[in-house]
Every structure is written in structure tokens, then in C-alpha cells.
Amino acid sequence: DIQMTQSPSSLSASVGDRVTITCRASQSISTHLNWYQQKAGKAPKLLIYAASSLQSGVPSRFSGSGSGTDFTLTISSLQPEDFATYYCQQSYSAQITFGQGTRLEIK
Amino acid sequence: QVQLVQSGAEVKKPGASVKVSCKASGYIFTGYYMHWVRQAPGQGLEWMGRINPNSGGTNYAQKFQGRVTMTRDTSISTAYMELSSLRSDDTAVYFCARERTGDEDYWGQGTLVTVSS
Numbered sequence: 168d169i170q171m172t173q174s175p176s177s178l179s180a181s182v183g184d185r186v187t188i189t190c191r192a193s194q195s196i197s198t199h200l201n202w203y204q205q206k207a208g209k210a211p212k213l214l215i216y217a218a219s220s221l222q223s224g225v226p227s228r229f230s231g232s233g234s235g236t237d238f239t240l241t242i243s244s245l246q247p248e249d250f251a252t253y254y255c256q257q258s259y260s261a262q263i264t265f266g267q268g269t270r271l272e273i274k
Numbered sequence: 275q276v277q278l279v280q281s282g283a284e285v286k287k288p289g290a291s292v293k294v295s296c297k298a299s300g301y302i303f304t305g306y307y308m309h310w311v312r313q314a315p316g317q318g319l320e321w322m323g324r325i326n327p328n329s330g331g332t333n334y335a336q337k338f339q340g341r342v343t344m345t346r347d348t349s350i351s352t353a354y355m356e357l358s359s360l361r362s363d364d365t366a367v368y369f370c371a372r373e374r375t376g377d378e379d380y381w382g383q384g385t386l387v388t389v390s391s
Contacts, residue, residue, distance in 0.1 A: 168336065201374065210384060211369075211381065213374065213377065213379035220377065222377045222379070262321075262335060263321040265311075265318060265319045265320070265321060267318050268318040
């Protein structure tokens with residue numbers, strides 16, 4: 168299976184901060200990388216697909232980049248509603264795998 | 275509009291089986307894989323497997339091989355996930371999710387399965 172490693176596992180930040188979350192795959196996955204946001208008690212919400220494509224309706228402060236094994240999710244200016252847990256997911260393999268998650272908390 | 279509606283919460287004893295359903299509407303059921311993902315309390319997302327509703331073919335995560343069975347009933351546009359030999363660490367919310375295509379991504383509301391003696 169392809170292992171996905173996210174860092175950091177948790178992050179404290181303030182409204183207005185720029186935040187970057189990284190995700191590393193154990194082998195090349197081209198750009199078959201998606202980012203999800205999850206809030207407590209809710210299903211995950213797709214933010215970015217194919218490494219850098221913004222899901223319709225998602226604010227432009229979210230962006231994704233990377234290819235091969237290294238990927239980043241950037242939030243350019245944190246808003247109160249962005250405090251949540253973020254997961255990367257590889258869809259290169261038929262055996263889909265998620266990163267362990269990054270919990271973004273208010274400082 | 276696309277909707278995935280899952281069955282209600284379940285409480286099971288260790289060693290039992292549970293079968294969760296996911297009724298799809300708003301699209302051609304046989305046109306998209308259906309995935310199952312679970313999330314234990316306070317933990318991350320774990321992909322369990324997928325089913326091709328057209329052929330019935332399945333791919334399971336190695337961790338669940340031999341314990342999970344995914345099926346479908348195309349006449350009622352419903353996918354099922356059955357997990358057997360339940361243990362306490364199978365306590366989780368189980369989600370169905372339609373195969374993502376481009377920016378189209380749909381999830382069920384989740385079904386809480388509690389395993390307790």
C-alpha cells in the first residue's frame with residue numbers, strides 16, 4: 168500500500184495567518200492527491216483535487232501544489248471557519264489511502 | 275441532486291456482524307464506484323474498500339480482507355458493507371462515498387456502529 172505521511176499532526180494558528188500543511192507519499196503518485204477538510208461530526212469535504220484544482224465553491228485562500236511524492240496545502244489567510252482537521256488522500260492506487268490528518272487549532 | 279443516505283446507528287456485541295446500507299439517488303448508480311471509509315472516535319479516516327456497482331467487483335483494503343463484504347442491489351440503487359467478527363476497535367462511524375469525478379464528491383451522512391458487550 169502507498170503510505171501517506173502528513174505534517175504537522177497538529178498546528179496552532181491565528182486568524183489571518185498563512186498556514187502550510189505537507190503530505191508525502193511513499194512512492195510517486197503523480198498528481199493523484201486530494202485534500203479534505205473535516206469538522207466534528209461531519210463527513211469530509213473535498214477542497215482540492217488532482218493536487219492543485221480547487222473544488223467549486225471553495226474559497227480561493229485554499230491552494231494545493233506538488234507532484235510525485237511531495238504535496239502542500241496552503242491557506243493564505245486563516246478564517247475562523249477554517250479551524251478543522253485536514254486530510255490528504257491518494258487516489259493513484261486502487262487501494263486508496265489517507266494521511267493521518269492535521270488538526271488546525273486556534274491559537 | 276446526488277444523495278447518499280445511510281442506514282441508522284447499530285449496536286452490536288463482539289463477534290457479531292453488521293451490515294450498513296447506502297441508498298443512492300440523483301445519478302446513475304451503476305456508473306460510479308462506491309467506496310467505504312470509516313473513522314474511529316477521535317481517529318483519522320480509514321479506507322475500507324470499494325465496489326463497482328455495475329459488475330459487483332470489489333477491492334478491499336488488506337486490513338479488512340476476509341472480514342468485509344461489499345455488495346449492491348442495483349434494483350434499489352443501494353450499496354452494502356458487511357463487517358464480520360466485530361471487535362471493540364471496530365467501533366466507528368462508517369461512511370459511503372461515491373467515486374470522485376473531477377470536483378464531484380459525495381458522501382453519506384455516516385453510520386455509527388458501536389461494538390460493546
